Amino acid sequence: MPAKELDSPCMDCKDTESVLTVRRRQLCGACFKRFVSYKVFRRMEKYKPPRNPQDPRHQLLLPLSFGVSSSVLLRMLDAELERQRSKNFARNTFDLHVLVIEPSTMAGSSVPYDRNYEAVQKIFPQHTYSQVPFHSIFEYVPDMNEIMREYTGPQFTDDSSRSNAERLAAFRAAISTATSATDVDSVLLTRLVAAFAKQSGCETVLWGDSDSRLAAKALAGVAKGRGASLTWRVSDGVSPWGLQFDFPLRDLYKAELIQYESVCPELAEIIIPDEPPSDNVLTKNLSIDELMMRYVETQGAKYPGVMANVARTVNKLETSNSGNASCGLCGGLVGNVKRNSGVTVSSQAESSGSPFCYGCMRSRPEINC
Template structure:
């Protein structure tokens, strides 16, 4: 008997009706999943086949999860790979640890996600899960509790008798501009993730940034004075923190990840949608990061190739060759360098080396932002 005639055959397998369009190709469900998953597989296979990695058992990788679209989809894809690796005669693979920084500890308006946390552990049994509040950064990075009062200066009356949460909330309240708030929060989150990864001996971190998110981050970092950090903030490779940074979703757009998530009910139950930015919000009330994300989202629909070129160009950048004496910024923990080869010239040379801040961090300080 002749096969069933398809009204809209998949352009890959020709066996099923196409349901989604990706890059001008109409694909069925299975072919769409295969296409998107392969983009991630290409970025993580070196951990499976131990390319350049000591073969002393599975290496540990950390995946920070925010309950957002991108990190949730990345977890789903990587866990699918791990299920394949758990079969006999497969490469040794890797151990996946997932870190969730309690959303309510970052923003009081965010609800608790305890139920989602339990669902995650049941749905992804091959991964290990840890949930921490943002103020646990004082436990994992002890010297930070002395650095923050120095960074805030007279704007903060630090009281050591208060709880870590109260002390951190008081510090964050001293940062006033939207851009500085986003910048400092990113630094705190980044340091907490890195410190946790080191505490459990991880080889690297899998960040859940899509192509357009990386493009927005590239533009925002240049605008905020963090252009020298692009070589590790948006690029695969070794970071200044002795951890490998990998961005497995760098070849995929947010819209493509949204289509992937729709195909799996377990993802739609976990993902907390981002609150869309109102067009009525004044630009002065938005951070540079939000402005760049809005720009990339709107222009990416019209010119996706242009946004991809932003990310690809940034990925080709090499680390700065500007001289440095090895000193690191006390807040963001990256190297401080300039053309004279001295510490950040915006700070007094009489300051303690442990309280020196890089140019970008100095710009976000209370009273200067």
């Protein structure tokens, strides 16, 4: 009996009905998953099994925001470990530690996530999970209170008798503009994740940033004067804290990750949908990060290749070995940085006991704009 003729066969396997159009190719769900997995795991080839079975496995940390990108990355990493176990590998190539920064402790986030956190542990039980509040940065970065006092200047008073949550809220309230507040929040979040990773014995942080997100971060970073730190904020490389920062989703667009979610129904229990951007918000009230993300999402749909080249170009930058001092807040370099930015901070900042880089100086309360 002849096989049933397909209306739109998958262009890879030829024997299944296609369900998705990906980069002008009609693919079925299984072939699409293979396509995405290939894009991800070719970026992780360095995490191979140790030659000596007695050597410890790679310890990787994945910050999970319950967004599409980090949730999809978790699902793919879990599937890879399951594949290794099914092939009777002597041992898995890595252990995965999943970190959740409690969304309720972040600015502008009041979405409940308890069910999502329970669901992710139930669906992917093979990994280690931790959740910490944003204000635990005082615990993981012991000198953070001193850094904050110096950063905000004499007009800010840190009351050590208050709770860590109240102290962090007071510090963030001292930063008035949307761009500066978003910028500093991003810096603090990175510091907290890096400190947690080091304390947990992890060697690498796997960030769930898509190509679209990396392009927006690159454009925003340059606009905010953080060009010198793009070698680890946007590119795979060693961070100022000695940890490797990797972006396995850097070859995938956000739209493709949303497609991946559509063929993995279990992710619906984990992902917290993004709130649609409001058209009623004045541009002047948006941060640079939000403006760049909106720009990339709208233009990326029309010209995906152009947006992809933004992140790829940044990935070619070289890490500076100029020996400049590190910024007390973000860990970036202070002073004139060759190759990447060419920006020189003021002599006042350079002579400070705990200097800050140009990007952090722009977000300080007394000079933000």
